Amino acid sequence: MSITMHDVARLAGVSIKTVSNVVNDYPHIRPETRDRVNSAIDELGYRPNLIARGLRSGRTGVISLIIPDLRNAYFAELADVVMRAADAQGLSVIIEQSGADRDREIGLLGGERKQKVDGILYSALALGEDDAHILNDVTTPLVLLGERIFHGPTDHVTMQNTEGARAATAHLIALGRTRIAVVGAHRGEVIGSAGLRLAGYREALADAGIAYDDELVGEVGGWYRSGGAQAMRLLLDSGAKFDGLVAFNDSMALGAMRVMQEAGLRIPDDVAVIGYDDIDETRYTLPTLSTIDPGKEEIAEVAVRFLLERIGNPGAVIEPREHLAAYRVVVRESSTLPQN
Structure with missing residues (x-):
């Protein structure tokens, strides 16, 4: 049987109106009375009727x-x-x-x-x-x-898209990687995750004195595993040589890694890879995936x-x-x- 406001009032020794005032955070209630009502609510496991409360307060919660x-x-x-x-x-x-x-x-x-x-x-x-x-x-x-x-x-x-992508790229450069590919670009985009992360990638290359190479930029439609896999197939088919990969999200990184491994590339020996987003799955892939935790x-x-x-x-x-x-x-x- 459900607990009602009447039950709370009876246990606390107060009126139903007082219980209602406590439930609705009415300010002018003595602290000891509020404590007694809240103790009764906890003991009985009372849950207010949020719909009715919302109608009174104008809020739904x-x-x-x-x-x-x-x-x-x-x-x-x-x-x-x-x-x-x-x-x-x-x-x-x-x-x-x-x-x-x-x-x-x-x-x-x-x-x-x-x-x-x-x-x-x-x-x-x-x-x-x-x-x-x-x-x-x-x-x-x-x-x-x-x-x-x-x-x-x-x-x-x-999140700090540009800064995060710049840090991801700089991490691969610090490992000695100089031919760093990208998957996840959207042609012509400036504002938006793809545009901002591409800007961060380019900034890191420029900081290291590495020339930007459009042949290493893999464009996609949706940011899914399939998009990362397709972009990587196109990069490999083009004959482009690369020793690092920045994927603009983790899902695309996982799709790209699968294609690289099927092609006989070793990760990280041949290609070091980093993604973006720090989704839970990255902790359990083989190899586990480096990434940017965006907060x-x-x-x-x-x-x-x-x-x-x-x-x-x-x-x-x-x-x-x-x-x-x-x-x-x-x-x-x-x-x-x-x-x-």
Whole structure:
């Protein structure tokens, strides 16, 4: 039988109204009374009716996370850490996939479904900086994730794409690798993960006095294993010679590694490899994959905190904040010194 507010009131020796005030964080309650009610709630395992509470407070205790695609391991793991960060704040999360479709990305920001959430964490892929004005019409508290829209009208939490890719490339250069290939480029892209990471790769080459070679840059469509495998097949078929590989995400690195191994290349002896995102699978591949940890946990925690501040201060003018999470190079077996 479910525990009710009446049961809590009876055990605590207070009125139902007092229990309701405690549950809804009414400020003018004596500390000893609040403690007595909370002890009764804990002892009985009472769970408030969040729907009814939301109707009274105007809040639902639910936020929306809009991401491109859960098939991408990074977004799946980001969703996990966002849900844990939200849960620590007493929030539930609805996950919605946009499929990187422009119309759907715009559609998910409006409509009746947004009346069911207190705020939105929004990672766009189809929209860009020229679309930032669209966000001005969003009345629900909003925090941006990802790399497509900078300098928008609200908070933005993301990773250091250029710096991370530069560090990944510099790591291979420090091993003595001078012909470093790339998989994951998008032709003509400047703003976006692919464009920013290619910029970091080029900066590291320039810092080391190594000429950029367009023949070593593998372009892809989607950032999946299949894309990395296809890009690597094209690189090998072209006859390009390389002794290092920077993959713009871990999934593409895994696809490229499989193709290289099938071709008889040894990792890391012939080709040292590093990916990006530090997804869990990289710890268990053969060899284990070096990668860039982009700070997923920090991204989730800061984004949820920023969103809660906006939810808790309706109507307040909060100047847009930009937060870049710290990254680190994670060295594993795929980029150690060759064993001679």
